[in-house]
Amino acid sequence: MLFYFSGTGNSAYVAKRISEVTGEEICSINDKIKSDKLAPKTVDNERLIFVVPTYGWRIPRIVDSWIRNSHFPGNHQVYFVMTCGSDIGNAGRYLRKLCNAKDLDYRGCAEIVMPENYVALFTTPEKEEAAAIIERAEPAISGVIDDIVKGNNLDEPGQTVSGKIKSSLINTIYYPTIIHAKKFYATDACISCGKCQKDCPLNNINMANGKPTWGKNCTHCMACICGCPAEAIEYGSHSKGLPRYQCPK
Structure with a gap:
């Protein structure tokens, strides 16, 4: 298996x-x-x-x-x-x-x-x-x-x-110093599709008023930020302008 x-x-x-x-x-x-x-x-x-x-x-x-x-x-x-x-x-x-x-x-x-x-x-x-x-x-x-x-x-x-x-x-x-969800946020480009919530393996994302909010149980898998179809999720200022990678295969 x-x-x-x-x-x-x-x-x-x-x-x-x-x-x-x-x-x-x-x-x-x-x-x-x-x-x-x-x-x-x-x-x-x-x-x-x-x-x-x-x-x-x-x-x-x-x-x-x-x-x-x-x-x-x-x-x-x-x-x-x-x-x-x-x-x-x-x-x-x-x-x-x-x-x-x-x-x-x-x-x-x-x-x-x-x-x-x-x-x-x-x-x-x-x-x-x-x-x-x-x-x-x-x-x-x-x-x-x-x-x-x-x-x-x-x-x-x-x-x-x-x-x-x-x-x-x-x-x-x-x-303890890097792995947390404190810096994740959704921009106004969010289309409220809920894909980030669905993709999160730890059920750490909830939708509030049509926008994702992050809890404290994050493993930094990047499924949410890289899988957002509108590229509406950022991680502090570091992710701005960077490509969102998903394996094309």
């Missing part, structure tokens, strides 16, 4: 590519979290694949918690594929610990560099640049698929001092 979490479509696309070859059944973690459900029952010895984005050089904490709370009885080989805008740091170290805690056979974590979607903090690419980045990612995606089909461990990035610092110290600081 293949599980994926995706805010703007990068991980969803990679998951689709993998499933097309392996035949894996796909399960959206977004939908499960939104409906307050855990993983469906798995079959003994079933291969498990998780395709997720990189938040603070590790997998998203909400995904980590969802995996920890879900039950995967039986013997399972587990593969992780992480999409990112630059690198995944030392994420593999924490995924190995997660698998040990769940009695799962960890088979590695692959890094797939995709277009940057983090418009709240970084600069997002124009359509042409995004398309070129995805094209460059295709060989890496194909390599991951080949390794999974052959039962090989996935190649992980080598451990570096900077990677260790990013995935430990910076990740620890990143969540």
Whole structure:
């Protein structure tokens, strides 16, 4: 079974590519979290694949918690594929610990560099640049698929001092200082369609007088701001004038 979490479509696309070859059944973690459900029952010895984005050089904490709370009885080989805008740091170290805690056979974590979607903090690419980045990612995606089909461990990035610092110290600081919805707001361009509320995996958006309002339970997936059809959502002043990225595949 293949599980994926995706805010703007990068991980969803990679998951689709993998499933097309392996035949894996796909399960959206977004939908499960939104409906307050855990993983469906798995079959003994079933291969498990998780395709997720990189938040603070590790997998998203909400995904980590969802995996920890879900039950995967039986013997399972587990593969992780992480999409990112630059690198995944030392994420593999924490995924190995997660698998040990769940009695799962960890088979590695692959890094797939995709277009940057983090418009709240970084600069997002124009359509042409995004398309070129995805094209460059295709060989890496194909390599991951080949390794999974052959039962090989996935190649992980080598451990570096900077990677260790990013995935430990910076990740620890990143969540309490950066991950919040305080700066999200809707402009007068809002058409009151409610798509942002529907897309939010944490049910953190409510509509008030036809405009979205944000609560305190945000994971910075960027589904709301990048998925708004009117581009009517901003994040402070940083997002103004920047492209809203959604995977075109």
